[in-house]
Amino acid sequence: QKEVEQNSGPLSVPEGAIASLNCTYSDRGSQSFFWYRQYSGKSPELIMSIYSNGDKEDGRFTAQLNKASQYVSLLIRDSQPSDSATYLCAVNRPGDKIIFGKGTRLHILP
Amino acid sequence: DVKVTQSSRYLVKRTGEKVFLECVQDMDHENMFWYRQDPGLGLRLIYFSYDVKMKEKGDIPEGYSVSREKKERFSLILESASTNQTSMYLCASSLEISTDTQYFGPGTRLTVL
Numbered sequence: 001q002k003e004v005e006q007n008s009g010p011l012s013v014p015e016g017a018i019a020s021l022n023c024t025y026s027d028r029g030s031q032s033f034f035w036y037r038q039y040s041g042k043s044p045e046l047i048m049s050i051y052s053n054g055d056k057e058d059g060r061f062t063a064q065l066n067k068a069s070q071y072v073s074l075l076i077r078d079s080q081p082s083d084s085a086t087y088l089c090a091v092n093r094p095g096d097k098i099i100f101g102k103g104t105r106l107h108i109l110p
Numbered sequence: 111d112v113k114v115t116q117s118s119r120y121l122v123k124r125t126g127e128k129v130f131l132e133c134v135q136d137m138d139h140e141n142m143f144w145y146r147q148d149p150g151l152g153l154r155l156i157y158f159s160y161d162v163k164m165k166e167k168g169d170i171p172e173g174y175s176v177s178r179e180k181k182e183r184f185s186l187i188l189e190s191a192s193t194n195q196t197s198m199y200l201c202a203s204s205l206e207i208s209t210d211t212q213y214f215g216p217g218t219r220l221t222v223l
Binding site: 049051092 | 143150151152153155158200204207208209210211212213214215216217
């Protein structure tokens with residue numbers, strides 16, 4: 001089982017709709033979870049971090065964490081063409097460094 | 111704002127050359143990382159450093175070495191470049207290794223001919 005798993009996509013979502021990105025992880029002891037956005041040809045940049053079960057909202061972005069089911073998701077409301085990018089989920093190995101998933105390509109359809 | 115800079119955006123080298131990639135961060139972060147990113151393979155950790163002169167191998171250290179003589183600077187060295195090392199190289203830094211955000215530099219696109 002991969003440590004951090006994401007669907008590679010592409011995920012196509014109409015402009016204005018909600019984009020839902022999912023990530024599962026294998027280590028029950030993981031405590032830190034991150035979503036990064038990476039535009040083509042650019043480096044990853046942090047969108048959100050989440051450390052506790054439940055939802056965390058920041059503008060149009062909501063991160064959801066469910067430790068019992070070992071998944072973390074990112075919702076993007078009112079999707080815009082500028083949201084088209086690859087989204088990387090990252091999870092820490094307990095007491096160790098952060099591991100990145102391979103990313104999900106998101107395409108917002110105008 | 112955290113700033114991570116890398117010495118080159120694009121680099122073209124020949125097989126067998128020794129290649130140095132430099133990374134500098136300005137936020138006094140303890141931890142620095144070198145990744146390579148290839149299509150379909152995601153970000154793969156080459157080496158990381160948690161303190162000056164301290165280093166640990168990541169998932170794909172073969173063919174690479176690193177140097178951290180000063181806290182703000184972390185260098186990746188390709189002792190004898192090969193074509194399979196053609197890739198995007200990303201440097202990152204963070205305050206805490208496990209719980210903190212990693213901040214990335216702009217990347218170096220290395221082509222080995």
